[in-house]
Amino acid sequence: MSTTDVQSGKSSVVEKYLLRDVIPADVDLELDHYPELLRHLLYHRGLKDAQAADYFLNPDYERDLHDPYLLPEMEKAVDRILAAIEKKEKIIIYSDYDTDGIPGGVLLHDFFKKIGYTNFLNYIPHRHEEGYGLHLEAVEELAKNGAKLLITLDCGITDVKEIEKASELGIDVIVTDHHEPGPVLPKAFAIVNPKVGDHSYPFKELCGCGVAFKLIQAIIKKNNFGIKEGIEKWFLDMVGIATLSDMVPLVGENRALAHFGLKVLRKTPRVGLVKLLGKLKINQRYITEDDIGFMISPRINAASRMDEPMQAFNLLATDDELQADALADHLNLINDQRKGYVASIVKEIKKNMEARQARGNIKKVIVMGDPKWRPALLGLAANNLVEEHGLPVFLWGREGGEFIKGSCRSPDGVNIMEIMEFARPSFVDFGGHHSSGGFTVSHEVIHLLEDALNNAYESFEKAPLVRAQICIDKKMLLDDVHWKTFDSIDKLAPFGVGNPKPIFLFENIEISNVKLFGKEANHLELSFQNSNAKVVKAIGFFTTDTSYGNRLEAGNKINLVASFEKSMFRNFPELRLRIIDVI
Structure with a gap:
């Protein structure tokens, strides 16, 4: 699929934007029963034949969700859980503290509750006091309290020592995770992870909550405990939140899980969600992926960043209206505190940036830190700076512990992981995705980090690698901004990683x-x-x-890069554009 230089009209790469070309005549004919704009958008998402387009546009629960028993060691995991239930053993659901792990923990909580099993406990580690993953102290405490089976959720795949300790203490561990394994796999009773081992499961990009849902599907397939057929579909509200929040590609099975997750979210009676949506003035019947990403997910994450992760878990798991109301208020409050804290960090950084600019000391990578800054909030501040400056940003802080920790973000077209790879000797550890990551640095070398990362960026620029560009899907006229156009675009929703919102140029x-x-x-x-x-x-x-440079004023003529969106402010549908850039 070719693209065209926005400025010259030639088929070549420009610094920031590429304009997608018209679709070939044979594909246009193959997809001719769709509107012209939709044909164009389908083709540029790699959907070139009628069946592929139909499957993408019309997710089907039975067709698109794969057999859970194709996942590695699923049968072994299910048999062990069923044995624990039969023996009434104490089961621990040990989940991560983010918007993948918390909904996943709620998912298993609700399942055990639904089948009438009560001898289980949800455990979520404290972000600041314990950190990510399994911990020896927690394992020892859980063993003292009689745990016999521990199911990890969205964590565990690299916790070799902790799982070995659990085994020594008489706890069997079933790892359910979706992260990449380390060089050594833990000696768990079973590992259910689509990224581990040779198996025939057709999709590797499930989120952690998605893997947990497959576990529930598999258990019900073997023993439904007399519950109503299809009841697990009501758990898809949690899977939808997690899938839309966790930076997994919204293609294949994930697209189906997100699609049906949103359908359930629009009618779920889950009291905590209903209360939270009401306080946020989100019309439940019209909830979208943007509502999840910008409104719901930040409040779930705020619990672990500012307080206790169990606050968010309890909101999603409770049946008590008074508790739900109080928790929804609390999450809103601490989310506001989070925003205030992040704003103060950003203000401090901007002041520092202005001083640097005055001295002519602007580098290609922004690197700043302060021992007083909370590492858990720095990713949010980094996002703000990337949007304003269009440069890679590395921010660090220190909150107890031996090492300095930080977060990094990058603009489109810059792979933050490649930059860190070029600066590998500077880090104790690092990880992440294409545009976001986290890192750990020894306090002894933190003063060298800025130079190391700027040198790494120079190496990154020189490397003969393909750089990602932002693609404009199509040029449009203001006359094209109407509901019929929006309906064609909306057929591709939900949008996210792997299925971005279409972008248009208004010249x-x-x-x-x-x-x-x-x-x-x-x-x-x-x-x-x-x-x-x-x-x-x-x-x-x-x-x-x-x-966007010069001040925008009435009468100015501009080139606008934008996407379409439907606002439901005060429950009134309004079609508008969302500004991406002015060029």
């Missing part, structure tokens, strides 16, 4: 009005008029009229 359009809104006037609304004098609005959050 040489005249601004009719500029408005800043919000308590701090830090959001931007641009208005335009189409050929029929109908107003088209474009919104940019946490951006102003000076964020």
